[in-house]
Structures are given as C-alpha cells and as structure tokens.
Amino acid sequence: MTSPVLLQGVPNSPYTRKMLALLRFRRVPYEFLIGVPAAAGMGASMSMPAFRRDGLGAANVGLAPTFYWPDETGALQAVVDSTFIIRRLEREHGRRSVLPSDPVVAFIDYLLEEYADEWLTKSVMHFRWDHARDIEKAGKILPLALDTQLAPEAAEHFTQMFTKRQTGRLHVVGSNEATKTLIESSYVRFLKLLSAHLERHAFLMGARPGASDFAVFGQLTQLTQFDPTPMALALEHAPRVFAWVEHAEDLSGAACTEDDWVKRDSIPDTLLALLTEMGRTYVPVMLANEKALDEGHDEVQTEVDGTTWVQNPFPYQRKCLAWVRDEYGKLSTADRAVVDGLLEGTGCKTLVE
Ligand SMILES: N[C@@H](CCC(=O)N[C@@H](CS)C(=O)NCC(=O)O)C(=O)O
Structure with a gap:
C-alpha cells in the first residue's frame, strides 16, 4: 500500500481545486493540508495547528497547491506546478488516466x-x-x-x-x-x-x-x-x-x-x-x-x-x-x-x- 499523496493548498485557489478534483477522479489516496505553503527563505507555512506537519520542504515559490514527495532518503521535497504534477501522478498511479491516449x-x-x-x-x-x-x-x-x-x-x-x-x-x-x-x-x-x-x-x-x-x-x-x-x-x-x-x-x-x-x-x-x-x-x-x-x-x-x-x-x-x-x-x-x-x-x- 503506497502512502497517500500529500498536498497543501487553500480552498479558494483554483489550482488547488483542480488537483483535488483530479485526485478524487483518479482515486489516488491523498491527504490535504489546508494552508499557505512555505516558500524557501520565507518562514513556515501558514496553517492551523490541525494541518501543521513537521519536515515539509519548501519550494522556491510558495504556490498553492504544493505537493510533498519523499526523496530517496524519505525527506519530503516540495513540488509545484499542477501541469507537471499531473504528469508525475500519471507515472506513479496507473489507473483512470486524465491524459487522452491518442x-x-x-x-x-x-x-x-x-x-x-x-x-x-x-x-x-x-x-x-x-x-x-x-x-x-x-x-x-x-x-x-x-x-x-x-x-x-x-x-x-x-x-x-x-x-x-x-x-x-x-x-x-x-x-x-x-x-x-x-x-x-x-x-x-x-x-x-x-x-x-x-x-x-x-x-x-x-x-x-x-x-x-x-x-x-x-x-x-x-x-x-x-x-x-x-x-x-x-x-x-x-x-x-x-x-x-x-x-x-x-x-x-x-x-x-x-x-x-x-x-x-x-x-x-x-x-x-x-x-x-x-x-x-x-x-x-x-x-x-x-x-x-x-x-x-x-x-x-x-x-x-x-x-x-x-x-x-x-x-x-x-x-x-x-x-x-x-x-x-x-x-x-x-x-x-x-x-x-x-x-x-x-x-x-x-x-x-
Ligand atoms: N502554474 C501553477 C500556478 C499555481 C498558482 O498560481 N497558485 C496561486 C493560488 S491559485 C498562488 O499560490 N499564488 C501565490 C502568489 O501569487 O503569491 C500551477 O499550475 O500549479
């Protein structure tokens, strides 16, 4: 059983909603942290205690949504840009593709x-x-x-x-x-x-x-x-x-x-x-x-x-x-x-x- 995909974003962010709906359609298990993702050099992410997690990396830009993927050491790396994340999810999860086969x-x-x-x-x-x-x-x-x-x-x-x-x-x-x-x-x-x-x-x-x-x-x-x-x-x-x-x-x-x-x-x-x-x-x-x-x-x-x-x-x-x-x-x-x-x-x- 692979661990759920971890992402952080806010309800009024169009790209956050894009990705949440896509994960639901694809039946990819996920955990959603409500909050503004941290950017490198800009301090911690802004979120309520219930959604705070230790060990989240920071992306160069603080964009909603930010996905956190473990690297080979298990450390969580922050990744942004929904278009690329969609393609990565396709490589990691085979079913219910959102990319037309033709x-x-x-x-x-x-x-x-x-x-x-x-x-x-x-x-x-x-x-x-x-x-x-x-x-x-x-x-x-x-x-x-x-x-x-x-x-x-x-x-x-x-x-x-x-x-x-x-x-x-x-x-x-x-x-x-x-x-x-x-x-x-x-x-x-x-x-x-x-x-x-x-x-x-x-x-x-x-x-x-x-x-x-x-x-x-x-x-x-x-x-x-x-x-x-x-x-x-x-x-x-x-x-x-x-x-x-x-x-x-x-x-x-x-x-x-x-x-x-x-x-x-x-x-x-x-x-x-x-x-x-x-x-x-x-x-x-x-x-x-x-x-x-x-x-x-x-x-x-x-x-x-x-x-x-x-x-x-x-x-x-x-x-x-x-x-x-x-x-x-x-x-x-x-x-x-x-x-x-x-x-x-x-x-x-x-x-x-
Ligand atoms: N191209 C990015 C865009 C993401 C994006 O622009 N997110 C907005 C919220 S909807 C954001 O976090 N903006 C923060 C800012 O502009 O400071 C994607 O597809 O994920």
Missing part, C-alpha cells in the same frame, strides 16, 4: 489545460479584485478559509492585508482599465461555448475527463461558485456550467473506458469553437508577451479582438509557451499534420509555428 487528442487537451491555467485565471483575479462586492466577499472569507478560528481582530487585519495586496497585483495578470471589458466579455463567451459543448458531451474530452476538464473546473470553482459577479454571469448565461462544476468536484464514481475519449476524426465543432475562442485572446497575448520579453520591452502591447491589450511582461508565461511547443514537437510528423488540420482556422496554429 497523441492528437492529448495535444488538444494540453492546449485547453493551458488556456484554463493561463487565461481563465485572469478572469478569476480580475473579477475578484476589481468589483466592489467581490472584493468585499473575498477580503472577508479568504483569511477565514485559512483558519476558521481566527480572532475577529486578526481576521480584520488579514482582510485589510489581503485586499491591499491583491488589488495592487491586478496588473500582474493584465487586468487594467484598458483590458477589463475584454477579460469580462471573453469569460462570458467562454461560458456560452462551454455550455454548448456540455449539451452533447459530459466533458471537454468526451465521455471522460481530461487534464483540461480539471483545469477548467479549478478556475470555475471560483468564477461560478464563489465570486458574486462572475457567478451571476454564469447563472444568467450558462446555468448548465454551474451544475457541471458541482459534478466535477467529485468524479470518483464516474466510469471511464478507452472508448470514452473524443476521437481525432470526429472532434466536436463545439470543441473547435473553444479553441477558436482561445485563438482570439490567449494566443495573441502569449505571443506578444514572448516578443516583449525577447526584445527587452518593459510593457506588452498588442491588439486583441479590436482592443488594445497592455500588461507587464510575464516571464512564466513565456515558459508555458515553450512547453506548448515542446508538446507539439513530441508529436510524430503524421500526428502533427492532423493537429495542424484541426487548428486551421482556430487562430491557435501560430502558437506552434
């Missing part, structure tokens, strides 16, 4: 996982820290979600601290006066397109979920289920998506067979429409971000959907783009041709050209 379908799944992790997350940050009622709710709940026994004065202190820090960080994800309408309308379009897809398919990847389903789920746990403004938009435009998020939380009982994946020769139009949405926003921003960093500019500026997009360069997202190209590079020549055909007209092809 490399062509797996690449589409990878793209949509990227879209959720790197683009939908802009909506999460934007709505939460730009709209008054959302700021108020997150400010109040987030400290208590870490420690339900916080004294009222301490809770108030953290409310002020979190609110100041997060409202001041909106620029990191590119949310500003010039881009807010664009971010909000892209979220509503995404909801409608996902809803249309879910009318005919249980998941993005067909009758069983792929990594992209969990990535989308993670972001939507906050957008449709927690923050008031994007939740109201979901209830108005895509009640089906609201219900889907409630289902995806625990798919431990869902059946999955090899035949349940979408097939490369019958990729649903509704999935291509989601890729086209990705091509409209995520793609130009990721390419412009890369160009700005390569050319040493201190600002990213590009046209997205007829609006000017301005943000600070984001080095991590340049790495993400390189990883997308690595995945594409791993495809055989024949599979690459099939992927190229599928991406034709979606606006996503320039990512890998």
Whole structure:
C-alpha cells in the first residue's frame, strides 16, 4: 500500500481545486493540508495547528497547491506546478488516466489545460479584485478559509492585508482599465461555448475527463461558485456550467473506458469553437508577451479582438509557451499534420509555428 499523496493548498485557489478534483477522479489516496505553503527563505507555512506537519520542504515559490514527495532518503521535497504534477501522478498511479491516449487528442487537451491555467485565471483575479462586492466577499472569507478560528481582530487585519495586496497585483495578470471589458466579455463567451459543448458531451474530452476538464473546473470553482459577479454571469448565461462544476468536484464514481475519449476524426465543432475562442485572446497575448520579453520591452502591447491589450511582461508565461511547443514537437510528423488540420482556422496554429 503506497502512502497517500500529500498536498497543501487553500480552498479558494483554483489550482488547488483542480488537483483535488483530479485526485478524487483518479482515486489516488491523498491527504490535504489546508494552508499557505512555505516558500524557501520565507518562514513556515501558514496553517492551523490541525494541518501543521513537521519536515515539509519548501519550494522556491510558495504556490498553492504544493505537493510533498519523499526523496530517496524519505525527506519530503516540495513540488509545484499542477501541469507537471499531473504528469508525475500519471507515472506513479496507473489507473483512470486524465491524459487522452491518442497523441492528437492529448495535444488538444494540453492546449485547453493551458488556456484554463493561463487565461481563465485572469478572469478569476480580475473579477475578484476589481468589483466592489467581490472584493468585499473575498477580503472577508479568504483569511477565514485559512483558519476558521481566527480572532475577529486578526481576521480584520488579514482582510485589510489581503485586499491591499491583491488589488495592487491586478496588473500582474493584465487586468487594467484598458483590458477589463475584454477579460469580462471573453469569460462570458467562454461560458456560452462551454455550455454548448456540455449539451452533447459530459466533458471537454468526451465521455471522460481530461487534464483540461480539471483545469477548467479549478478556475470555475471560483468564477461560478464563489465570486458574486462572475457567478451571476454564469447563472444568467450558462446555468448548465454551474451544475457541471458541482459534478466535477467529485468524479470518483464516474466510469471511464478507452472508448470514452473524443476521437481525432470526429472532434466536436463545439470543441473547435473553444479553441477558436482561445485563438482570439490567449494566443495573441502569449505571443506578444514572448516578443516583449525577447526584445527587452518593459510593457506588452498588442491588439486583441479590436482592443488594445497592455500588461507587464510575464516571464512564466513565456515558459508555458515553450512547453506548448515542446508538446507539439513530441508529436510524430503524421500526428502533427492532423493537429495542424484541426487548428486551421482556430487562430491557435501560430502558437506552434
Ligand atoms: N502554474 C501553477 C500556478 C499555481 C498558482 O498560481 N497558485 C496561486 C493560488 S491559485 C498562488 O499560490 N499564488 C501565490 C502568489 O501569487 O503569491 C500551477 O499550475 O500549479
């Protein structure tokens, strides 16, 4: 019997929710420590006594979730980045894979996982820290979600601290006066397109979920289920998506067979429409971000959907783009041709050209 996978994170972190739902679907035993993971050189993790553990290593960056894996000496090493952790879990636990077996379908799944992790997350940050009622709710709940026994004065202190820090960080994800309408309308379009897809398919990847389903789920746990403004938009435009998020939380009982994946020769139009949405926003921003960093500019500026997009360069997202190209590079020549055909007209092809 292998020991449970140990992870630490917080309920309002989209990536934490992505990974918890994935572990449940995969029936991988786990232990979840509620708290803010420690970063190297930044002191201990912030958690309630019940969730404190000795001997947890610290990652270079304190990100939620952090996984702790024993090395050959048994010491717990901190590991971050859900996309890589998903692949490691696949190597260590064989059953109920979330990676489509057909490399062509797996690449589409990878793209949509990227879209959720790197683009939908802009909506999460934007709505939460730009709209008054959302700021108020997150400010109040987030400290208590870490420690339900916080004294009222301490809770108030953290409310002020979190609110100041997060409202001041909106620029990191590119949310500003010039881009807010664009971010909000892209979220509503995404909801409608996902809803249309879910009318005919249980998941993005067909009758069983792929990594992209969990990535989308993670972001939507906050957008449709927690923050008031994007939740109201979901209830108005895509009640089906609201219900889907409630289902995806625990798919431990869902059946999955090899035949349940979408097939490369019958990729649903509704999935291509989601890729086209990705091509409209995520793609130009990721390419412009890369160009700005390569050319040493201190600002990213590009046209997205007829609006000017301005943000600070984001080095991590340049790495993400390189990883997308690595995945594409791993495809055989024949599979690459099939992927190229599928991406034709979606606006996503320039990512890998
Ligand atoms: N790419 C990482 C992202 C994880 C991440 O950004 N987590 C957020 C919470 S949802 C975080 O811990 N942020 C801490 C900070 O920005 O200081 C992943 O996929 O795991």
